[in-house]
Amino acid sequence: MIHQYILNGYHIVLDVCSGSVHVVDPLAYDMIAHFEELPKEVLLRQLQEKYRSDPDVTDEELENCWQEIEALREEGSLFSPDVFAPMAGTLKEKSAGIVKALCLHVAHTCNLNCSYCFASQGKYHGDRAVMSFEVGKQALDFLVANSGTRRNLEVDFFGGEPLMNFEVVKQLVAYARSIEKQAKKNFRFTLTTNGMLIDDDVIDFANREMSNVVLSLDGRKEVHDRFRVDYAGNGSWERIVPKFQKLVQARQGKNYYMRGTFTHANPDFLEDIRQMLKLGFTELSMEPVVCAPDDPSALTEEDIAVVKKQYEELACLMLEREAAGEPFTFYHYMLDLADGPCIYKRISGCGSGTEYMAVTPWGDLYPCHQFVGEERFKLGDIWSGVTNTEVRGEFAACNVYAKPECRDCWARLYCSGGCAANAWHATGSITGTYEAGCELFRKRMECAIMMAAARADRVQNQG
Amino acid sequence: MERKHIVSLKTRNLCASAANGGCGECQTSCQSACKTSCGIANQKCENSKKAE
Structure with a gap:
C-alpha cells in the first residue's frame, strides 16, 4: 500500500509497510499513482501525452523514471506487501503480563474548575480523594513486581491536580529511588500540573526528579481563561504563566511540554502556539478537545477544516523558525523516521490495559487514566493484581x-x-x-x- | 543507479524491525504529553540491541 500527497510544494510517496518515504518529482508522482494498475506501454503513453508541452520529459526520461520506480519496487521500498497482519496477534504476546508504566492518580480533586475536563474537574465522576503514601508505595511495588525484565519504568503523577498531594508525591519518589538500584530498574517520573501550586520547592523537586513535566496552558489569555478558571470563576492565566516561566527557565534543557487543549472556541490554535512562543516556551503540545459531539466545546466539521489548515501553517512556521535558528518542538510532529519505533510498537499501540495502567487514589487498576470511573473496565487492584482477565484480554487482543x-x-x-x-x-x-x-x-x-x-x-x- | 526523479529519505526498515523489535523499553505513548490521543510514531526506539 502506498499513500501519495502534495504539501508545501513537496510530492511525497509513503510506502506503508516498509516505512519508506520518497520525495519525487511530478512525473514520478503521476507514474507511481498508476504504476501497478496499468501496463507499462499504456502508462508511458498516457504520461507522454500529459507532459507533451514539457521539453524535459522525453521518451528516455519516461523510461528512466519507470526504471527508478521498478528498482524501488524490487528492493522492497515501494508497493511492499503487508506481511504484518498474520503476526499482529503474536507480537503483543511478547509483553503478556508485563506492566511497565503507571499513571498514579494521586489526587482526585482539583483547584481549577475547567468545564472541558475529561476527568470531570479531577473527580472522574466519583468522590474527591487523595492517594495515601501506603497506596502509592504498594502501586510502585506492584509495578516493580510485574515489570519482568523491563528496566525503564514510567510513573506519571496525575490527577486532578497532583500538587494538591505534593507531600505524598515527594515520599513516593524517595521510596522509588530507594528501591530502584536493587531492583535494577530506572524510574522515569512525569508530573502533569495546572501550575497553580508551583513554588520554589516544587520547581527544585521537579527539576531534580521529573524526567518530564507537562504544564497545562491553552495559549492566549482569553482562550485559556475561558475554561481554565478557579471555583470563583476567575481565570488562572496570570497566576500560572510566571510560575511556568520560572520552572522552565530553571529546568535547563530537561524535558517539559506546554500542553494545551483547543476546542470549538479556538480552532485557530496556531495563535495559541504563537502566544506560547512569545512567552518563551519552545516545547509545545496542543491537543484537540475530547468530549461528546453535543458538547458546546466539541469541534465541528467546519472547525476540523480550519484545524487541518492550521496544522499545515504550523509546519511551515516551524520550518521557518528552524531556518532562522529559532526552532521549537511540537509534540505531534516529533517524527523520527530513521530511529522511530519498531513494528512491534507500531502494531501494539500505547499499551493501555496491558503494559500501562492507571491507579486510583484507593488502589484500583484501570486500563488507562481515561477509563477511570468506568466500572466495567476495572481491572483489579494493586494488592490482588489484575483479576478481571476478560478486560485485560480485550486490551491484549486490541x-x-x-x-x-x-x-x-x-x-x-x-x-x-x-x-x-x-x-x-x-x-x-x-x-x-x-x-x-x-x-x-x-x-x-x-x-x-x-x-x-x-x-x-x-x-x-x-x- | 543514479536517480533523477526520486529522493528516498532515511527511514527505519519496518520489516527488518520485526526480527529484533519488541524489547518494550521505549516510552509508553500517553506518558509523555498528550494524555488524550495516541500516536506512537513520535516515540524514540530505546532498544540497545537493535541491529537493523
Whole structure:
C-alpha cells in the first residue's frame, strides 16, 4: 500500500509497510499513482501525452523514471506487501503480563474548575480523594513486581491536580529511588500540573526528579481563561504563566511540554502556539478537545477544516523558525523516521490495559487514566493484581490489525490504531475508531513527514 | 543507479524491525504529553540491541 500527497510544494510517496518515504518529482508522482494498475506501454503513453508541452520529459526520461520506480519496487521500498497482519496477534504476546508504566492518580480533586475536563474537574465522576503514601508505595511495588525484565519504568503523577498531594508525591519518589538500584530498574517520573501550586520547592523537586513535566496552558489569555478558571470563576492565566516561566527557565534543557487543549472556541490554535512562543516556551503540545459531539466545546466539521489548515501553517512556521535558528518542538510532529519505533510498537499501540495502567487514589487498576470511573473496565487492584482477565484480554487482543477500519488506512503504522478510550467513547468498542481524531492524526502525519522532506531538501541544498 | 526523479529519505526498515523489535523499553505513548490521543510514531526506539 502506498499513500501519495502534495504539501508545501513537496510530492511525497509513503510506502506503508516498509516505512519508506520518497520525495519525487511530478512525473514520478503521476507514474507511481498508476504504476501497478496499468501496463507499462499504456502508462508511458498516457504520461507522454500529459507532459507533451514539457521539453524535459522525453521518451528516455519516461523510461528512466519507470526504471527508478521498478528498482524501488524490487528492493522492497515501494508497493511492499503487508506481511504484518498474520503476526499482529503474536507480537503483543511478547509483553503478556508485563506492566511497565503507571499513571498514579494521586489526587482526585482539583483547584481549577475547567468545564472541558475529561476527568470531570479531577473527580472522574466519583468522590474527591487523595492517594495515601501506603497506596502509592504498594502501586510502585506492584509495578516493580510485574515489570519482568523491563528496566525503564514510567510513573506519571496525575490527577486532578497532583500538587494538591505534593507531600505524598515527594515520599513516593524517595521510596522509588530507594528501591530502584536493587531492583535494577530506572524510574522515569512525569508530573502533569495546572501550575497553580508551583513554588520554589516544587520547581527544585521537579527539576531534580521529573524526567518530564507537562504544564497545562491553552495559549492566549482569553482562550485559556475561558475554561481554565478557579471555583470563583476567575481565570488562572496570570497566576500560572510566571510560575511556568520560572520552572522552565530553571529546568535547563530537561524535558517539559506546554500542553494545551483547543476546542470549538479556538480552532485557530496556531495563535495559541504563537502566544506560547512569545512567552518563551519552545516545547509545545496542543491537543484537540475530547468530549461528546453535543458538547458546546466539541469541534465541528467546519472547525476540523480550519484545524487541518492550521496544522499545515504550523509546519511551515516551524520550518521557518528552524531556518532562522529559532526552532521549537511540537509534540505531534516529533517524527523520527530513521530511529522511530519498531513494528512491534507500531502494531501494539500505547499499551493501555496491558503494559500501562492507571491507579486510583484507593488502589484500583484501570486500563488507562481515561477509563477511570468506568466500572466495567476495572481491572483489579494493586494488592490482588489484575483479576478481571476478560478486560485485560480485550486490551491484549486490541491491535491495529484488530480494527477493521484501520486495515485500509495508510497511517495505521504511525498511530497503531489510535486511542482505545477515544474509540470506546465514539463507538462503544475499543476496537472501533474515532474518525474525527483519525482525520486530524493523518493530517499531522502528512505535515510531519513533509517537514522531514523539507529538512532533507535543506541539507542537500546546503551541501 | 543514479536517480533523477526520486529522493528516498532515511527511514527505519519496518520489516527488518520485526526480527529484533519488541524489547518494550521505549516510552509508553500517553506518558509523555498528550494524555488524550495516541500516536506512537513520535516515540524514540530505546532498544540497545537493535541491529537493523
